[in-house]
Amino acid sequence: MRKIFILIIAFLPLSSCDVLDVESQNAIPEDKAIKDKAGIEKGILGSYTSFQALGYFGRSYVIFADLAADNLEHSVDGTAQNYAQIDNNAVLPENGAVSDIWDSGYEGINIANNIIAKVPEMADMTTDEQNVALAELYFVRAFNHFSLMNWFGAIPIKTTPTIGASGLDVPRDPVAKVYEQIISDLTFAEANLPAGGTKVRASKYAATALLARVYLYKGDYANAKTKATDVIDHGGYTLPNYADVWTDESAESIFEIDFTEINRNRIAEYNFPKTLNGRREVAPTASVLASYEIGDARYPASIAFSGSLAYPIKYDDLSLGADNVIILRLAEMYLIRAEAEANLTGSIQVIQKDINVVRTRAKLPDTSANTHDQLIRAIERERRVEFAFEGHRWFDLVRTGRAVELLLTVNGENQTRWPIPLTEIVTNKSDGMEQNPGY
Numbered sequence: 001m002r003k004i005f006i007l008i009i010a011f012l013p014l015s016s017c018d019v020l021d022v023e024s025q026n027a028i029p030e031d032k033a034i035k036d037k038a039g040i041e042k043g044i045l046g047s048y049t050s051f052q053a054l055g056y057f058g059r060s061y062v063i064f065a066d067l068a069a070d071n072l073e074h075s076v077d078g079t080a081q082n083y084a085q086i087d088n089n090a091v092l093p094e095n096g097a098v099s100d101i102w103d104s105g106y107e108g109i110n111i112a113n114n115i116i117a118k119v120p121e122m123a124d125m126t127t128d129e130q131n132v133a134l135a136e137l138y139f140v141r142a143f144n145h146f147s148l149m150n151w152f153g154a155i156p157i158k159t160t161p162t163i164g165a166s167g168l169d170v171p172r173d174p175v176a177k178v179y180e181q182i183i184s185d186l187t188f189a190e191a192n193l194p195a196g197g198t199k200v201r202a203s204k205y206a207a208t209a210l211l212a213r214v215y216l217y218k219g220d221y222a223n224a225k226t227k228a229t230d231v232i233d234h235g236g237y238t239l240p241n242y243a244d245v246w247t248d249e250s251a252e253s254i255f256e257i258d259f260t261e262i263n264r265n266r267i268a269e270y271n272f273p274k275t276l277n278g279r280r281e282v283a284p285t286a287s288v289l290a291s292y293e294i295g296d297a298r299y300p301a302s303i304a305f306s307g308s309l310a311y312p313i314k315y316d317d318l319s320l321g322a323d324n325v326i327i328l329r330l331a332e333m334y335l336i337r338a339e340a341e342a343n344l345t346g347s348i349q350v351i352q353k354d355i356n357v358v359r360t361r362a363k364l365p366d367t368s369a370n371t372h373d374q375l376i377r378a379i380e381r382e383r384r385v386e387f388a389f390e391g392h393r394w395f396d397l398v399r400t401g402r403a404v405e406l407l408l409t410v411n412g413e414n415q416t417r418w419p420i421p422l423t424e425i426v427t428n429k430s431d432g433m434e435q436n437p438g439y
Helices: 037-047 060-067 081-087 096-121 127-152 175-192 204-218 221-234 242-246 267-271 286-290 298-302 330-343 348-361 372-386 393-399 422-427
Strands: 008-011 022-025 072-074 253-257 282-284 303-306 309-312 325-329
Touching: 037 096, 037 127, 060 072, 060 081, 060 096, 060 267, 060 282, 060 393, 072 081, 081 096, 096 127, 096 422, 127 175, 127 204, 175 204, 204 221, 204 253, 204 325, 204 330, 204 393, 221 330, 242 298, 242 325, 282 309, 298 303, 298 372, 325 330, 330 348, 330 372, 348 372, 372 393
Parallel strands: none
Antiparallel strands: 008 022, 072 282, 253 325, 303 309
16 A cells, blocks of 8 residues: 555557556646546546456456465465465465555555545536536445455445545554445445446446445345345346356456456466466465365366366466456355345245346256255355355355455455555554554
């Protein structure tokens, strides 16, 4: 959060699919950067660029959420010690990969806050246009706060621009307060964003879907169920064949992060074996391979083999790294609703029906679970294989209190939160910037 970003957006040629091909520059004074509606639009596009960072959703965030859990392990071919620490859940505050996630998240928040501060000054924008712009920026800000909170727990809430040396020494806010800010931002976004449009930008139902996830993580099952139902019933998304999900902006996708050969991701590079010109930094664990049922259509769409070496293939554009990274999709809404209903001890048949929607698409028979406890475990297993290598598993185990029980490398609740990066601890002079317990 120490890094200061004064962002000026310069458009590169845009295509119909890759609308976020922008680059940040700092050659123009910040006070001259945004003067009209067109400048706000460029700024909004720029607020998405931090998601593309290799230390964020361009590689690390997605991989680490499976590596810290039991879906991926640090490969014998791997050389990155940062990855070894995460695999062993022996993460040090000076881990550069951890710092990258922190820095990228707060970069995105600060870019959004800078544009948010400019929107009310735009005389050529109507009130409705200003609200739509603010809604999209609030979505970006909420998503970054939520992403950071899931790794670090209590974090500083940032709702004003960090300019110069001001606003740097900020204390951590309690998790409950962070949730309040996230929900406030997403509620505004949901009310003001259009329902349609490209899936690499926020929409009404992207905000609703993210709210469903936020409420589930928070343990507010009634609201999680309501929001998931809204997306299922009114979002217009459908479940294609599982293998067809992994095309940019598929029928199931609700929100995804745009990547191109200019702004590329390196997920395939870190997953693929060396025989295919990858670096195989990580590999699927034996337990995740064994977790697929016979005949599960998700298996061949998720895992491939080079000889005896298994590797994830959901993101498979090794040469260009231009495949988009899916953040929210319809299958998650069915499983969120099922999990919420199970925790509310609702109808067994209704819960089974939602689970079976996902299982039917996977070419599997209906679930045999028929009590609330059995259904909760069935949903946990379903989420593991449905979202394998998409960056869900660690957060699922932490939020349900199962990480200590299931992960041999997690020896206590303190290890379910990452350390605040050492650079932040050293440079943030606020009395409220304290390290997480155990680090």
